[in-house]
Amino acid sequence: MRKVSPPVFKGKLSRSLYGVVLCSILSFPALANITEYQLDNGMHVVVKEDHRAPVVVHQVWYRVGGTYEQPGKTGLSHMLEHMMFKGTKTLKPGEFSKIVSQLGGQENAFTSSDYTAYYQVVGKQHLERVMQLESDRMRNLVIDDEEFNKERDVVTEERRWRLEDQPTSKLREQFNAVAFLNSPARNPVIGWMTDIRSYSAQDMRDWYKKWYAPNNATLIVVGDVDPKQVLALAKTYYGKYQAETIPTIKPQTEIKQEGIRRIELKGATKVPSLMMGFHVPSLVTAQTDEEKQEVYALAMLSSILDDGDSSRLPTNLIREQQVAASASAYYSSASRLPTLFQLSGTPTTGHTVEAVEKALLAEIEKLKTEKVSKEELERVWAMSEASYVYSQDSTQAQAMILGSLVSVGLSVDTLDDWIENLRTVTPEQIQAVAKKYLHHDNLTVGTLYPDGKEHTGLKAYRGRH
Numbered sequence: 001m002r003k004v005s006p007p008v009f010k011g012k013l014s015r016s017l018y019g020v021v022l023c024s025i026l027s028f029p030a031l032a033n034i035t036e037y038q039l040d041n042g043m044h045v046v047v048k049e050d051h052r053a054p055v056v057v058h059q060v061w062y063r064v065g066g067t068y069e070q071p072g073k074t075g076l077s078h079m080l081e082h083m084m085f086k087g088t089k090t091l092k093p094g095e096f097s098k099i100v101s102q103l104g105g106q107e108n109a110f111t112s113s114d115y116t117a118y119y120q121v122v123g124k125q126h127l128e129r130v131m132q133l134e135s136d137r138m139r140n141l142v143i144d145d146e147e148f149n150k151e152r153d154v155v156t157e158e159r160r161w162r163l164e165d166q167p168t169s170k171l172r173e174q175f176n177a178v179a180f181l182n183s184p185a186r187n188p189v190i191g192w193m194t195d196i197r198s199y200s201a202q203d204m205r206d207w208y209k210k211w212y213a214p215n216n217a218t219l220i221v222v223g224d225v226d227p228k229q230v231l232a233l234a235k236t237y238y239g240k241y242q243a244e245t246i247p248t249i250k251p252q253t254e255i256k257q258e259g260i261r262r263i264e265l266k267g268a269t270k271v272p273s274l275m276m277g278f279h280v281p282s283l284v285t286a287q288t289d290e291e292k293q294e295v296y297a298l299a300m301l302s303s304i305l306d307d308g309d310s311s312r313l314p315t316n317l318i319r320e321q322q323v324a325a326s327a328s329a330y331y332s333s334a335s336r337l338p339t340l341f342q343l344s345g346t347p348t349t350g351h352t353v354e355a356v357e358k359a360l361l362a363e364i365e366k367l368k369t370e371k372v373s374k375e376e377l378e379r380v381w382a383m384s385e386a387s388y389v390y391s392q393d394s395t396q397a398q399a400m401i402l403g404s405l406v407s408v409g410l411s412v413d414t415l416d417d418w419i420e421n422l423r424t425v426t427p428e429q430i431q432a433v434a435k436k437y438l439h440h441d442n443l444t445v446g447t448l449y450p451d452g453k454e455h456t457g458l459k460a461y462r463g464r465h
Contacts, residue, residue: 007404008289016332017203018450020189024028026105027232033048033049033050033225033441034045034046034047034048034402034412034415035048035049035232035300036412037227037231039234039235039238039239040216040239041215041238041239041241041242041243042214042215042237042243043214043215043217043218043219043234043239044217044218044219044406045218045219045221045230045231045234045289046218046219046220046221046402047152047221047222047225047227047230047231048220048221048222048399048402049223049224049225049226049227050222050223050224050395050398051224052224053223053224053395054123054124054125054128054224055121055122055123055124055223055224055395056121056122056123056124056126056130056219056221056223056224056225056395057119057120057121057220057221057222057223057398057399058119058120058121058122058127058130058134058219058221058394059117059118059119059120059219059221059397059399059400059403060117060118060119060134060138060217060218060219061116061117061217061218061220061403061404061406062115062116062117062212062216062217062222062407063114063115063211063216063217063218063407064077064116064207064211064212064216065077065111065112065113065114065115065116065189066078066111066112066113066184066187066188066189067113067114067183067184067185067337068116068211069184069187069191070183070184072198073195073196073199073203073260074188074191074192074195074418075155075187075188075189075190075191075192075195075196076191076199076203076204076207077116077189077207077211078111078116078155079152079155079191079196079199080116080192080204080207080208080212081109081110081111081116081118081194082144082151082154082155083141083143083147083148083204084118084137084141085097085109086110086141086142086143086144086147087141087142087144087147088136088137088140088141088142088149089136089142090136090376091133092135093144093147093382096133096137099129099133099379100120100122100130100133101121103122103126103129103130104122104123104126105120105121105122105126105130106120106121106122106226107119107120107121107130108196109260111189112189113185113187113189113335113336113337114335114336114404114406114408115403115404115407115408116409117403117407118134119253119396119399120133120134121395121396124223124224124225124420126232127221127225127230128237129234131233131234131237131238132237133190135157135237135238135240135241137212138212138213138217138238138241138426139212139213139241141212142320143201143204143205143208144201145201148199148201148204149201152196152197152199153195155190155191155210156193156196156197158190158416159190159193159196162190162265163188163190164193167265167268167269168216168267168269168273168448170265170267171263171267171273171275171446171447172263172275172446173188174263174265175263175275175277175444175446176188178263178444178446179261179263179277179279179340179444180254181255182252182253182254182255183252183253183254183337183338184252184337185254185335185337185338185339194317199267207246210246210247211246213241213243213244213245213300214238214239214241214242214243214245215243215244215246216244216246217238218403218406218407219234219238220399220402220403221399222395222396222398222399222402223395225236243259252259253336254279254337257279257441257442257443257444258441259440259441260440260441260443260444260445261443261444261445262444262445262446262447263444263445263446263447264446264447264448264449265446265447265448265449266409266448266449266450266451267449267450267451268450268451268453268454269448269450269451270450271325271346271347271450272346272347272352272353272361272445272447272448272449272450273344273345273346273353273447273448274343274344274345274346274353274356274357274446274448275342275343275344275445275446275447276342276343276344276357276360276389276443276444276445276446277340277341277342277343277443277444278340278341278342278437278438278439278442278443278444279338279339279340279437279438279442280331280338280339280340280341280433281294281295281338281339282295282332282333282334282335282336282337282338282339282409283295283333283334283370284335284336284337284408284409284410285335285337285338286335290362293419293421293424293425293429294420294429294432294433294436296422296424296425297335297425297429297430298331298333298341298432298433298437299331299333299422299433300372300377300380300422300425300430301331301341301367301430301433301434302329302341303362303380303383303384304331304367304372304376304380304430305329305343306327306328306329306330306379307379307380307383308383310379312363313327313329313360313363314327315344316359317345317356317359317360317363317398321359322348322351323347323348323349323351323355323356323359324345324346324348324351324356324359325346325347325348326344326345326346327343327344327345327356327359327360328343328344328345329341329342329343330342330343330344334404334405334408334410335408336408336409341438343364344361345357345359345360353447353449357445357447358407364434364438367430367434367438368392368433368435368438370433371427371428371430371431372427372430372431373427374427377425377427380422381422381423384422385419386420395451401415402415435444
C-alpha cells in the first residue's frame with residue numbers, strides 16, 4: 001500500500017488520499033457533532049454524525065507504523081497490512097474484500113510512519129456487517145506460511161516499482177535516512193529491501209499479536225449514524241476482546257545536528273532535483289505553550305512560502321526569477337516524533353540545482369530579516385478557512401482527519417482551536433522560528449543528478465493495494 005501522510009496542519013490543501021482531498025484542520029461549527037467513547041477493554045471510539053447522505057465510513061486505526069520498528073525489521077507494519085487480507089479463522093484469503101464489494105462498498109488500508117488503518121465506505125445499512133468483518137480480523141487473523149511467502153514477493157515487487165525504479169522516491173528515502181541518524185523517523189514505511197526479504201511468517205504472527213489489540217486501536221465512524229447505536233455495535237463486536245499488554249517503546253531521541261549534511265544520488269532522470277530539511281518540533285512533541293506556538297508559527301511560515309500561486313516560492317522562484325520549474329515547502333505538524341520542515345525544487349532549463357538551493361535559502365534568509373506583512377497573514381488565514389469548507393464535502397476526509405489526530409495522541413479538540421491558534425501568530429514569531437530552526441547547522445540537503453541512462457521503468461505493480 002502506498003504510504004499516506006497525515007493531514008498537514010499548514011493552512012492549505014494537503015496531499016490527496018485515495019482521491020479524497022484532505023484539508024487543513026480548522027475551527028468550524030460542523031465539528032461539534034463528535035461523540036467519544038471508551039470501551040471497557042480500552043478501545044477508543046469516535047463517532048461524527050453527517051446526515052447529508054445515507055453513507056457511513058468505518059475505520060480502525062492501530063497505533064503502530066514505521067517509527068515503531070527496529071533496525072533489521074523495518075516494514076513489518078506494512079507487510080502485516082498486506083496479510084490482513086489473507087483470511088481469518090472464518091474467512092478465506094480475499095473473501096473480506098469480496099464481501100465488501102458485494103455490499104456495494106469500497107475498502108482498503110494504508111500504513112504510515114505513525115499508524116496503520118483499515119477502512120470501508122458502505123451504505124449505512126451495512127455498518128454492522130463491516131464492523132463484524134473488521135472486528136474478526138482484529139484477533140482472528142490466520143497467517144499461513146504459503147500465503148505469506150507469496151505476499152512477501154508482492155511487497156518486494158511493490159518496493160521495486162515504487163522506490164527502486166523511481167529516482168526521486170529513492171532520493172527521498174535516502175535523504176530521510178541521512179536527516180535522521182538514530183530516530184526511527186529514518187525508517188522507510190515499506191521497509192528496506194534486505195529486511196523485507198528476511199521476513200518470516202512468524203515475524204508477522206509476533207507483530208500481529210504484539211500490536212493488534214483493542215486497547216491499541218481507535219474506531220472511527222463518520223456518516224449517517226446514531227452515536228448510541230454505533231456504541232452498541234462496537235460493544236458487541238469489538239468489546240468482546242480482552243485488552244492486551246502493549247509494549248512500551250523506549251525513546252530514541254534524535255541527536256542534535258551540529259552541521260550541514262549532504263547526500264548526492266545519481267539516477268535515470270532527465271532533470272536534477274533538490275530536497276532540503278530542517279529539524280523542527282511537531283504539535284505532538286511540543287511540551288509547553290511556547291513550543292506549541294512555535295508549531296503554529298512554522299505552519300504559517302510554510303503557507304507563506306507555498307500556499308497557492310500568490311505565495312512566495314511560485315511568485316519569486318518560478319515566475320519572477322525563473323530559476324525553478326517547481327518549488328515547494330512542506331511541514332507536517334501532526335507527526336508523532338520531531339519532524340522536518342522541508343523545501344524542494346527542480347531547476348529550469350539553463351539553471352542548475354545549486355542555483356535553486358541558493359534561491360530557496362535566500363527566501364529563508366528574507367524571513368529572518370524582514371517581517372511578514374499583515375496582508376500575507378490575512379491571505380493565509382482566508383485560504384485556510386476556504387479550504388476547510390471543501391474538506392467537509394467528504395465523509396472519508398473527515399474520518400481520516402479524526403483518525404490521524406487521535407492515533408498520534410492528539411485530542412479531537414485540536415480541530416476546534418486550529419485556526420484560532422494560527423490567528424494568534426505574529427510576524428515577530430514567524431521571524432523567531434525562522435532564526436531558531438532554519439539555519440545551516442540544522443540543515444540536510446539531498447540532490448539527485450541525472451546519470452545519463454534512460455528510465456526504462458518496470459511493469460505495473462500488481463499488488464492488491
